[in-house]
Amino acid sequence: MVPQLLAHLNIEHVSVASHSGGDIYLMNLILAYPHLLNPNHPYICFFAPWVHYSHTKMTHLQATGLLPASLIGKMGPVARFINQNVVPLVGLSGTLVQGISTSLSRSSPTAGPVALAASETIEPREPNDGPRDTLYDVALDDPKVVDDLRNHITKFVFAESVDGVSMDTQMFLRRSVPWSTPIVEWEDLDDAVQLLSKTIGEDDRLAGNRRVWDIDCMHAEQDQLVGDKGRDWFNAIWVPSQSYDYKNEVLPGTDHDLLVDPAFGGSEKWLQRVSESWKTSQPVVAAA
Structure with missing residues (x-):
């Protein structure tokens, strides 16, 4: 759906972000269509990423x-x-x-x-009031x-x-369908990270693109769905790689649900980094 929607809107490249269980959808998107990201400065961001309870041990x-x-x-x-x-x-x-x-x-x-x-x-509008801005x-x-x-x-x-x-x-909870799509199959998020590293380095659709992706992760200080073990597990799967630069931080005073609330500053940081990634972009010259 995403490639068709972007094509309909005449949008060639994007930066993507996810919150909680949206990390499953995000992983499927970037593995199947990595060329949709900004070719000069690929950037993605996870907010309070969901981790299966087999890793979090949340009772x-x-x-x-x-x-x-x-x-x-x-x-x-x-x-x-x-x-x-x-x-x-x-x-x-x-x-x-x-x-x-x-x-x-x-x-x-x-x-x-x-x-x-x-x-x-709210006062009723008169018929000749016209639109209100x-x-x-x-x-x-x-x-x-x-x-x-x-x-x-x-x-x-x-x-x-x-x-x-x-x-x-x-x-x-992995009780219905697999997390991956038939386009690129993977079992869990750690498998997906390994596939992503390989994709960034080898996918022909990324020829001429920047081969180092910037990846941010913002964790909640008190996460009732993932906990400290889940946060540590998610950070650990992003092993050092030449394909991406992974950074993470914990936002003070936040919980899983309200992490993206503007009051905590995380969403502002994210949007600022998206803006910076596009300001540094230069037009890509297609290979002959």
Whole structure:
């Protein structure tokens, strides 16, 4: 899908990033289509990369190995119920809630918050008003404003269908389909890294391109899904190579879910590095 979308948009090259389980999709993309990256300064970034519980040894995730896939397949309805009924009731954060009965998934979801978006404070427009381009300043330095925004984000996420969460959950736990695609097959992320190093050095589609990729990884300080062992394992698989320059850092005060929140600076660093990678690029002369 990605190559077709980029072709439709007339975009030749990109920089790519992923959050959590998105690292599986990112790996498949760069292994299958490495030539889509900036040829003069290939750059990718991982945020709180997902690591399978066989490496993290996270107890609550190891327990999922005892659950039937059909139960994991109900993750979407359960997540919706928790967000719409349990979270507002007891004031929980959006992190994983354990010990919820499977009967909860049979509860009828409440109406989504979309109707609430039309606040009574918004004045009706007159027919001849014309389009409004008013921009409202949001005080992102105000902790209360940021907390309100986070709550609204969660509401709007669950206003739409979240059935895909169930399929993603099964995949992340390796309970449904393999992580790799038929285009380039690999078993786990450590295998993928070895294949990537080989691809960067040998793939003919990269002829004339820079053969050293810059790879950043930003970890959460408190990661309830990956933990310290998972973070160390992910860093360790990026063994020194002539094909890439891997750097990692831990962002203070962050957790797995909110790592990319602008308040913690990681997303700003990432976008700045993307910008710098394109500023240093020069046009590529096609080989005859």
